[in-house]
Amino acid sequence: MTQQVALLTRHDKARLIAPALSQLPWQVSEIQSFDTDALGSFSAERPRFMSPNECALRKAALAAELSGLDIGLGSEGSFSPGPYGLGTYNLELLCCVNIAQGWAVTGRFYGPSMAQQWQLTNLAQLQQALTQVPAGQHLLLQQGSRIDKALTAQQAYQLGSTLLAQGALTLSYDLRAHLSPERQIHIANAAADLQQRILSLCPACATPGFWPDKAIPGLPCAACATATSLTLHKLACCQRCQFSTTQAVAARYAEPQYCPECNP
Ligand SMILES: [Zn+2]
Ligand SMILES: [Zn+2]
Structure with missing residues (x-):
C-alpha cells in the first residue's frame, strides 16, 4: 500500500531523493508553504540556532504537522572545515518522523566538498x-x-x-540544493542511507532505525592488552523498546601507537 509522505522544502528536493527511496512504499509530496530559511540560511542572513540534527528533525516534524500526514521528511545540509582543518566538508541529513508510530530516523552523508x-x-x-x-x-x-x-x-x-x-x-x-550539483548527489546519498536505516527493524518490536551507530571504545592494545580509545564494538539500540545488540569491529587489536600505556 502506498503511503503519502510530506517533505518540507522550497528547493525541489523530492525529485532528488525519490530514486534513493524506491524500496519504500512512499509517495513524496512537497510542502512549500513554510519558509525553511526562517530556521537559518546558508548566506548567514539569519543565524542558525539549532544543531543540524535538531534542524532536520524540526523540519520533518513540521512537514507532518503542516500536511496532516503521519510521515514527514526534513533535510538539512551544513558545511564545515574537514578533518585536521583541511578543505570543506558537507554534512547532509535527511530525517524521517512517523508521528503515528512515534519514531524518528535520520540518514546522513558526510564527505568532502569542492565548495570554495x-x-x-x-x-x-x-x-x-x-x-x-x-x-x-x-x-x-x-x-x-x-x-x-x-x-x-x-x-x-x-x-x-x-x-x-x-x-x-x-x-x-551558492550552496542551495537546487543550485549545486554536488550537494544534490550528497543529498541523494543521505536518502539512500535513510532508506537502509528505515528498512533495518528492531528484532524485538520491529520499529525502524535499528542501526549500529554508537561506537563503544576499548579495543585492546596488541602489545599489552590495555583498553584503548579505539572502537571495540558498535551498539544498536532500539529507540522504542531499548533492545540492543553489539557488533564487533573487524580489528581484534589496536596498534600500540594508540595505547595509553605503550605510547602515553
Ligand atoms: Zn524495539
Ligand atoms: Zn599497550
Missing part, C-alpha cells in the same frame, strides 16, 4: 577562479553589503567584471 571562496581584486583572478567551478554549480558575488545570488558562471563573469571596477569582491559557491 575567492577574494578577488582583478579580472584575471576572476577568470582563474571560474575555471575551477564545476559545470552547473551556481555562484554568489559579494561586494560590501551587496549580494548577488544564483549566478551562472557566465553571469558571475559579466557582473564580476563590472563590480571589480569599483573594488574587491568575494566569489563563492
